[in-house]
Amino acid sequence: MTSPTETPETSGAAPSRPGAPAPTAGPALEVTGLTTTFSRGGRQVLAVRGVDVSVGAGESLVLLGESGSGKSVTIRSILRLYGSSARHTGSVVLGDQDLMRLDAAAVRAVRGRTLAMVPQDPNGSLDPLRPVGRQLEQVLRLHGVVADRKAARARALELLALVGIPSPPRVAASHPHELSGGMRQRVAIAIAVACDPAVLLADEPTTALDVTVQSQILDLFGDLQERLGTALLLVTHDVSVAADVADRVAVMYAGSIVEEGPAREVLENPRHPYTQALLDAIPRPTSERGHLKAIPGSPPVAGTDFHGCSFADRCALAQESCRTQPPALLPVADGHRAACPVANPVVAA
Amino acid sequence: MSPAGEPGPAGEKLLDVVDLAKTFPNGTRAADDVSFTVARGETLGVVGESGCGKSTTAKMVLRLLQPDRGTVTFAGTDVLRARGRDLKEVRRGLQLVPQNPQTSFNPRLTVRSSLEFNLRAHGVARRAWRSTVDDMLVRCGLRAEQGDSYPHELSGGQLQRAAIARALVTGPDLVVCDEAVSALDKSVQAQVLNLLAELQSDLGVSYLFISHDLSVVEHISDRVLVMYLGRVVEQATAGSLYRDPAHPYTKALLSSAPGAPGERIVLTGEPPNPADPPSGCTFRTRCPWVMDTCAAERPLLAVTPTGSLAACHLNLTSRPALAAPSPA
Amino acid sequence: MTTQAPALAPAAVSRPRTARRARRLPAPALVSAVVLAAVAALTLLAPLISPYGPLEGDLAARLQPIGSPGHLLGTDGQGRDVLTRLLHGARPSLLAGLLPVVFAAAVGIVLGLVAALGHPRVHTLVMRSLDVLYAFPAVLLAIAIAAALGSGISNAIIALAVILVPPVARVTESEAMRIKSADFMAAAQVSGAGRVSIALRQVLPNVAPGVVVYATALVGLSIVYAAGLSYLGLGVSPPTAEWGVMVSEMQQYLFTAPSLLLVPAVAILVVSVAFNVLGDGLRDFFNVRTDAS
Ligand SMILES: Nc1ncnc2c1ncn2[C@@H]1O[C@H](COP(=O)(O)OP(=O)(O)OP(=O)(O)O)[C@@H](O)[C@H]1O
Ligand SMILES: Nc1ncnc2c1ncn2[C@@H]1O[C@H](COP(=O)(O)OP(=O)(O)OP(=O)(O)O)[C@@H](O)[C@H]1O
Ligand SMILES: [Mg+2]
Ligand SMILES: [Mg+2]
Numbered sequence: 001m002t003s004p005t006e007t008p009e010t011s012g013a014a015p016s017r018p019g020a021p022a023p024t025a026g027p028a029l030e031v032t033g034l035t036t037t038f039s040r041g042g043r044q045v046l047a048v049r050g051v052d053v054s055v056g057a058g059e060s061l062v063l064l065g066e067s068g069s070g071k072s073v074t075i076r077s078i079l080r081l082y083g084s085s086a087r088h089t090g091s092v093v094l095g096d097q098d099l100m101r102l103d104a105a106a107v108r109a110v111r112g113r114t115l116a117m118v119p120q121d122p123n124g125s126l127d128p129l130r131p132v133g134r135q136l137e138q139v140l141r142l143h144g145v146v147a148d149r150k151a152a153r154a155r156a157l158e159l160l161a162l163v164g165i166p167s168p169p170r171v172a173a174s175h176p177h178e179l180s181g182g183m184r185q186r187v188a189i190a191i192a193v194a195c196d197p198a199v200l201l202a203d204e205p206t207t208a209l210d211v212t213v214q215s216q217i218l219d220l221f222g223d224l225q226e227r228l229g230t231a232l233l234l235v236t237h238d239v240s241v242a243a244d245v246a247d248r249v250a251v252m253y254a255g256s257i258v259e260e261g262p263a264r265e266v267l268e269n270p271r272h273p274y275t276q277a278l279l280d281a282i283p284r285p286t287s288e289r290g291h292l293k294a295i296p297g298s299p300p301v302a303g304t305d306f307h308g309c310s311f312a313d314r315c316a317l318a319q320e321s322c323r324t325q326p327p328a329l330l331p332v333a334d335g336h337r338a339a340c341p342v343a344n345p346v347v348a349a
Numbered sequence: 350m351s352p353a354g355e356p357g358p359a360g361e362k363l364l365d366v367v368d369l370a371k372t373f374p375n376g377t378r379a380a381d382d383v384s385f386t387v388a389r390g391e392t393l394g395v396v397g398e399s400g401c402g403k404s405t406t407a408k409m410v411l412r413l414l415q416p417d418r419g420t421v422t423f424a425g426t427d428v429l430r431a432r433g434r435d436l437k438e439v440r441r442g443l444q445l446v447p448q449n450p451q452t453s454f455n456p457r458l459t460v461r462s463s464l465e466f467n468l469r470a471h472g473v474a475r476r477a478w479r480s481t482v483d484d485m486l487v488r489c490g491l492r493a494e495q496g497d498s499y500p501h502e503l504s505g506g507q508l509q510r511a512a513i514a515r516a517l518v519t520g521p522d523l524v525v526c527d528e529a530v531s532a533l534d535k536s537v538q539a540q541v542l543n544l545l546a547e548l549q550s551d552l553g554v555s556y557l558f559i560s561h562d563l564s565v566v567e568h569i570s571d572r573v574l575v576m577y578l579g580r581v582v583e584q585a586t587a588g589s590l591y592r593d594p595a596h597p598y599t600k601a602l603l604s605s606a607p608g609a610p611g612e613r614i615v616l617t618g619e620p621p622n623p624a625d626p627p628s629g630c631t632f633r634t635r636c637p638w639v640m641d642t643c644a645a646e647r648p649l650l651a652v653t654p655t656g657s658l659a660a661c662h663l664n665l666t667s668r669p670a671l672a673a674p675s676p677a
Numbered sequence: 678m679t680t681q682a683p684a685l686a687p688a689a690v691s692r693p694r695t696a697r698r699a700r701r702l703p704a705p706a707l708v709s710a711v712v713l714a715a716v717a718a719l720t721l722l723a724p725l726i727s728p729y730g731p732l733e734g735d736l737a738a739r740l741q742p743i744g745s746p747g748h749l750l751g752t753d754g755q756g757r758d759v760l761t762r763l764l765h766g767a768r769p770s771l772l773a774g775l776l777p778v779v780f781a782a783a784v785g786i787v788l789g790l791v792a793a794l795g796h797p798r799v800h801t802l803v804m805r806s807l808d809v810l811y812a813f814p815a816v817l818l819a820i821a822i823a824a825a826l827g828s829g830i831s832n833a834i835i836a837l838a839v840i841l842v843p844p845v846a847r848v849t850e851s852e853a854m855r856i857k858s859a860d861f862m863a864a865a866q867v868s869g870a871g872r873v874s875i876a877l878r879q880v881l882p883n884v885a886p887g888v889v890v891y892a893t894a895l896v897g898l899s900i901v902y903a904a905g906l907s908y909l910g911l912g913v914s915p916p917t918a919e920w921g922v923m924v925s926e927m928q929q930y931l932f933t934a935p936s937l938l939l940v941p942a943v944a945i946l947v948v949s950v951a952f953n954v955l956g957d958g959l960r961d962f963f964n965v966r967t968d969a970s
């Protein structure tokens with residue numbers, strides 16, 4: 001596994017967005033050595049294998065990676081959403097608190113207020129039986145951001161307009177099933193940003209949105225970051241979104257982070273073979289139908305044990321040592337780390 | 350000249366949708382005279398703003414939602430009136446990959462049971478179930494043993510692949526893919542798109558492919574349908590649509606795609622309320638080229654000089670005006 | 678989330694299989710399950726372990742107090758051993774509690790599914806008919822039906838089954854209506870499967886846990902009702918040992934030997950409460966699984 005303690009904080013921690021407030025002492029969210037284990041039919045499934053991420057105030061970190069690599073589990077674990085159905089090790093430090101050491105009530109108080117999430121599946125988080133406007137008002141009142149019912153209603157409509165919903169009163173009065181997929185997703189975003197969170201965890205928040213609305217949402221996030229110094233951890237499969245918003249990018253594969261660094265660096269000069277293959281698979285106007293470059297083979301199933309590099313079985317560069325020696329996440333350039341000694345033989349001191 | 354917006358004479362019409370309309374009880378006009386056809390072995394892409402009625406149209410085609418008027422004909426059968434054997438035949442031939450993979454699986458059944466449910470419905474012999482399901486899961490980029498997971502134990506992308514496997518496992522003729530690859534990473538997406546293309550060239554499967562990802566739509570589609578506020582505003586071959594969009598909304602949409610060449614056309618104004626759409630052309634409130642006739646008259650789909658179909662008054666007057674926008 | 682992990686101290690982390698605890702019944706429900714298992718065992722073993730015959734009385738030893746030598750729970754007005762009668766009485770009492778619920782669950786689930794998934798007119802028809810039954814107080818209705826059919830345990834069971842059908846059907850119907858609008862039902866419809874197949878394979882697995890929870894609690898109620906019917910002379914008739922009958926027989930000694938009346942009453946109460954608690958526990962147990970998604 002990686003050895004986070006020796007690696008100095010990456011230079012990307014300083015916000016590159018102009019006008020963003022200078023980060024106060026340390027990152028807003030610092031996750032160290034996070035592991036998450038489920039037990040399934042008596043078998044232990046290690047879904048997250050020691051993840052380190054840190055996001056500074058006003059900074060945005062984009063998490064890219066293989067489907068099923070543990071991005072959602074990481075986010076849900078940070079929020080302690082699995083309760084007793086999963087086990088964790090590691091620490092999740094938010095401000096000066098370690099969430100992994102707080103009791104359930106204290107975690108609930110943090111959730112939705114300082115630490116908010118846009119879930120990958122908006123359906124799961126919306127109550128099918130109540131109009132979405134009510135649900136938004138309830139969040140506002142629960143955390144005491146508004147004075148009374150009237151203020152809550154006004155703010156709810158304002159938030160719906162902010163996320164680009166046409167005719168907010170109509171949507172506020174609708175039940176979730178009366179909304180289109182993209183509208184539900186925007187309602188979930190409105191709920192997440194309702195309380196001006198210090199840290200926003202967004203799990204594929206724009207997959208169901210057209211490009212116009214998508215850029216509106218990304219602007220909204222950018223505005224939160226500028227105005228309040230919100231730290232953003234965003235999961236996406238859309239490389240153009242990553243290029244657009246990320247200060248830094250981390251790439252996940254099979255439960256670990258395999259590459260991490262400044263956004264431009266990682267996207268334009270990827271150092272890990274997985275990242276390279278991932279970026280190669282994007283459809284281009286020139287690619288012939290039926291001949292996109294998918295990575296051959298499939299990733300290890302969550303829960304199986306492997307000794308060396310998790311990508312070795314699918315990697316063109318794989319050597320004998322890759323199957324025995326787990327690669328560490330080592331610096332390859334300024335603030336850029338990758339877990340592949342083969343592709344990056346000369347390790348910068 | 351036959352318009353490129355229509356399938357060529359070679360393509361037999363598999364799905365023929367005529368004038369579908371739906372207004373929900375709360376007044377939302379989600380589909381307004383939507384017509385299109387899909388030929389055997391063809392992919393029709395559908396793009397358009399979120400909330401413009403794409404999923405609603407898909408649901409009506411699949412008879413999950415009763416339209417106010419209009420007809421859907423699939424392989425010669427009237428889908429909306431079919432009963433008994435005919436309906437069963439339509440159900441086998443017409444499958445769906447729904448927009449929300451997470452909720453489209455029964456939480457109390459394993460993924461395998463969900464796929465087997467479909468096989469059972471079509472009378473596939475029980476002893477063939479295991480191998481058929483395993484085979485399809487693997488082709489969709491999952492492992493056979495992942496079939497034994499419950500939906501909450503799989504990631505969003507894994508479930509999306511399972512949903513694709515479920516749609517394909519009974520060997521359909523036409524698959525409605527509603528945001529079917531949006532939750533996949535680019536490598537798995539490539540694998541799934543390759544699989545869809547392979548099934549198409551081997552078995553002649555057709556797709557109605559709804560997506561917000563313009564590059565994916567361009568890649569997979571033969572023709573593309575552009576919707577705006579419940580109406581079809583443009584229909585063209587993928588090549589000509591991306592090269593030379595005819596409708597102002599299409600132009601704006603394509604120009605706002607990340608990495609699109611040329612200047613980005615920013616749409617001013619709010620999207621209108623679908624419960625109270627503007628008169629005439631529904632896009633006129635945001636159109637940079639709006640004219641007087643736009644409020645008075647609803648433009649109908651008409652053949653453009655490039656052979657596409659577009660519902661825009663400008664088509665009939667001065668086409669070149671589109672090249673040099675002069676925002677009003 | 679109904680359950681939360683304790684703050685993760687390193688020690689807690691290394692404890693194996695923490696996650697499995699989520700699948701276990703809560704403690705009170707476990708206790709209830711153990712109690713009920715014990716009662717069931719004693720009931721089955723009654724003929725073997727009871728010291729006397731259930732009808733065998735010694736008029737010379739009437740109304741012995743609890744704890745008398747040879748009569749652990751004393752004797753009743755006819756000198757019959759109370760412990761023996763309690764053990765023998767358990768079988769008809771439990772049967773009269775369980776069987777009506779089993780019948781009612783079978784019929785109620787079918788009616789509920791038919792109502793929820795059938796044509797809207799069928800829905801109206803079924804639900805209105807159930808409303809008619811609902812219009813009468815359940816207890817009075819049971820008494821009326823039992824009285825009309827005549828006394829005897831099987832008639833009591835029929836009467837109770839009839840009054841328990843509407844609540845089970847209602848619970849099934851409302852759960853099924855909720856499931857009906859779920860996204861996966863659209864997928865099931867597109868599959869081309871018939872209505873019956875969808876009802877049995879897609880809806881029932883989602884409805885069943887709720888109904889099982891509800892039915893378990895109903896058993897507690899049904900046991901009390903059954904005892905009540907016997908008490909009124911509408912169920913099991915004396916001298917057969919049955920808990921309701923025992924209450925009725927001992928009532929006349931309410932002032933001379935009050936503690937004897939407590940024995941069957943406590944038995945009814947304990948079993949009834951145990952079923953209720955077990956039902957509650959099952960609800961938590963099932964909920965944990967659905968919430969995990
Ligand atoms: N509750 C659970 N029990 C057991 N395994 C689980 C559970 N939740 C997730 N997993 C497994 O953990 C792995 C990581 O899942 P996760 O949802 O984090 O993936 P992801 O990176 O978000 O992928 P995607 O991009 O497809 O959403 C998957 O292989 C999944 O099967
Ligand atoms: N059951 C319903 N009752 C009322 N209105 C509905 C219902 N279902 C959909 N709508 C409305 O119809 C419109 C079209 O919805 P639809 O789901 O077809 O959009 P979509 O094009 O699929 O959008 P997206 O890309 O966001 O999924 C929306 O305004 C939505 O609010
Ligand atoms: Mg995910
Ligand atoms: Mg949709």
